[in-house]
Amino acid sequence: MSKSDALIESKSLRESVIDRSEVLDKVKKLSLLPDDVNASIDQVTAYYEVGKEAINSLIKDNREELESDGLKVLTGMELTKFAKSFEDIAIIGKMTRSLTIIPRRAILRIGMLLRDSLIARGVRDYLLNREANPYSGLSPEVRAIFVMDDKVQKLDTRIETLENKTTIDYGQQQRLKKAGNAKAISVLGGKKSAAYQNSSVRSKVYQAMWNDYQEYFDTNSYSNTFTKDYEQGLQYVPHWTPPNNLMREIERENGQTLF
Numbered sequence: 001m002s003k004s005d006a007l008i009e010s011k012s013l014r015e016s017v018i019d020r021s022e023v024l025d026k027v028k029k030l031s032l033l034p035d036d037v038n039a040s041i042d043q044v045t046a047y048y049e050v051g052k053e054a055i056n057s058l059i060k061d062n063r064e065e066l067e068s069d070g071l072k073v074l075t076g077m078e079l080t081k082f083a084k085s086f087e088d089i090a091i092i093g094k095m096t097r098s099l100t101i102i103p104r105r106a107i108l109r110i111g112m113l114l115r116d117s118l119i120a121r122g123v124r125d126y127l128l129n130r131e132a133n134p135y136s137g138l139s140p141e142v143r144a145i146f147v148m149d150d151k152v153q154k155l156d157t158r159i160e161t162l163e164n165k166t167t168i169d170y171g172q173q174q175r176l177k178k179a180g181n182a183k184a185i186s187v188l189g190g191k192k193s194a195a196y197q198n199s200s201v202r203s204k205v206y207q208a209m210w211n212d213y214q215e216y217f218d219t220n221s222y223s224n225t226f227t228k229d230y231e232q233g234l235q236y237v238p239h240w241t242p243p244n245n246l247m248r249e250i251e252r253e254n255g256q257t258l259f
Helices: 005-011 011-015 023-027 042-046 053-060 062-069 075-083 104-113 118-132 140-165 169-188 201-219 229-241 245-258
Strands: 072-075 098-103
Touching: 005 011, 005 062, 005 075, 005 104, 011 104, 011 201, 023 104, 042 053, 042 098, 042 104, 042 118, 053 062, 053 169, 053 229, 062 104, 072 075, 072 104, 098 104, 169 201, 169 229, 169 245, 201 229
Parallel strands: none
Antiparallel strands: 072 098
């Protein structure tokens, strides 16, 4: 399937460009009714250079989509009122009993759906090429602003991605380790405390602290902390508290030195 045919097959793709009715005049001059809003079936037929039956058949097969764009069949008083709004009433014949009015949006959709028309293909190609190059038609200055904004956004995305995937460097590892040592020593009661001197208790404190850290930051080691979590990690360590059972064990160990 060609890029041009993608618009024929995909309603979602048509919806994404349906507001681009200015494309019609860029491909070919479009003649409208005197209200300068709508076209008749004959005018749409002339624009796309196909037989009237092709347009009627397409409208029948895609009426719901086209009516959502404003296509409407006027009859009775509604038709009379519409005709009287024109200075030249003769544009709509006296014997006319109904008139299908087709606004630009619906005319554009017809171009996206019509297969056997070189003009319709030109409309589809223009839509898709413009989508591929959204800056076409803009002045060099304005285009430069948009291009720069895109580059900044892409750079921000890359930085965010790096922060999410990059781990801290050696210096940051050492600062976290230093903060962890200071906290563990404080929890144990200082380097001269019995709890600190007891290697088993001391080991339990370090293990509990870093296990909690790893679980909180979802990492297998403090040295593999993600860059984005580093500052928070430095705040986490000083505020860490040991589990109650471990705290009681530290207190009992240090209490033995009093007797």
